Amino acid sequence: MLMRVTMEWGWDEEAQDLLSHVDAPSEETKVALATLYRRFAAQQNLKGLWQASERMAKFNPENDQIRNNFAMYSLILNRSTSDASLIAKELYERHRSDPTFISTYAFSLVIAENPKLALKVMSTMSSAQLARPEMAAYYALTLAANWQNEQALKFFDLAKNGHFLPEEAELIANARIQTRARFLLPYVFLNAKAIFDAALLRNKNG
Numbered sequence: 001m002l003m004r005v006t007m008e009w010g011w012d013e014e015a016q017d018l019l020s021h022v023d024a025p026s027e028e029t030k031v032a033l034a035t036l037y038r039r040f041a042a043q044q045n046l047k048g049l050w051q052a053s054e055r056m057a058k059f060n061p062e063n064d065q066i067r068n069n070f071a072m073y074s075l076i077l078n079r080s081t082s083d084a085s086l087i088a089k090e091l092y093e094r095h096r097s098d099p100t101f102i103s104t105y106a107f108s109l110v111i112a113e114n115p116k117l118a119l120k121v122m123s124t125m126s127s128a129q130l131a132r133p134e135m136a137a138y139y140a141l142t143l144a145a146n147w148q149n150e151q152a153l154k155f156f157d158l159a160k161n162g163h164f165l166p167e168e169a170e171l172i173a174n175a176r177i178q179t180r181a182r183f184l185l186p187y188v189f190l191n192a193k194a195i196f197d198a199a200l201l202r203n204k205n206g
Contacts (some may be wrong), residue, residue: 030059046165049073064101072104075111076168085112085113090129092121099129103138115145130155133162144175149183 033056040048049071057067068091074084085108089134092105102121109118122130122142137159143152156176164172 030056033059044165046073046077046167049165050079050149051079064094067091068101068104072107075104075107076110076165076171081111084108096124099125099132099135103135109139110142111144115142118142119146131158133159134164137162137164140179141172141175144179147182149179152179153183160206 004194033052033172037049037052037056040043040052050070053066053070057063057070060066067087068141071084071091074080075088088101088105091101092139096099102125106118106121109115109121119142122139125135125139129135136155140152140155143149143155153176156172156179159172
């Protein structure tokens with residue numbers, strides 16, 4: 001009853017706090033969780049989605065999509081990354097041809113500083129799958145982690161029209177900036193050397 005009233009009044013944070021203390025959920029609790037999850041998705045509330053998906057995964061361990069979402073949210077928020085990586089690997093083993101599970105596992109490998117394996121995993125996707133904005137973003141992150149900067153920038157460009165949560169978009173944007181800086185660095189040095197050599201030549205001729 002308290003849960004229903006809290007939800008009806010729109011007190012999402014209070015409802016989430018109540019749900020976090022529930023260990024034996026009723027059908028009403030499961031419905032409330034699903035409603036909260038949809039609200040947090042509409043609000044692009046990553047922390048709320050992470051908390052709701054954690055309870056949903058606990059109450060519905062057979063739901064691989066929810067468990068995958070929880071793993072990805074954990075990785076983006078840098079929370080419980082070890083557990084999230086184990087979940088991502090387990091799910092990938094069951095869904096090796098599904099881009100959603102592939103990208104989550106690959107991202108967990110990037111976080112775990114195993115970029116070579118991450119690239120091998122992402123490379124199992126087709127060109128068409130990798131060109132989808134949401135997949136392109138995580139392929140770009142994987143390429144960048146392998147210092148394949150020029151190729152990574154191409155996929156960051158493909159990701160521009162993707163739909164991302166604010167924290168996710170910020171992570172991708174920051175990685176793109178760092179990758180572009182790394183890509184341009186050799187040209188900066190070459191340009192600086194050319195200017196220096198030209199100055200030396202002018203001094204010598206002067």
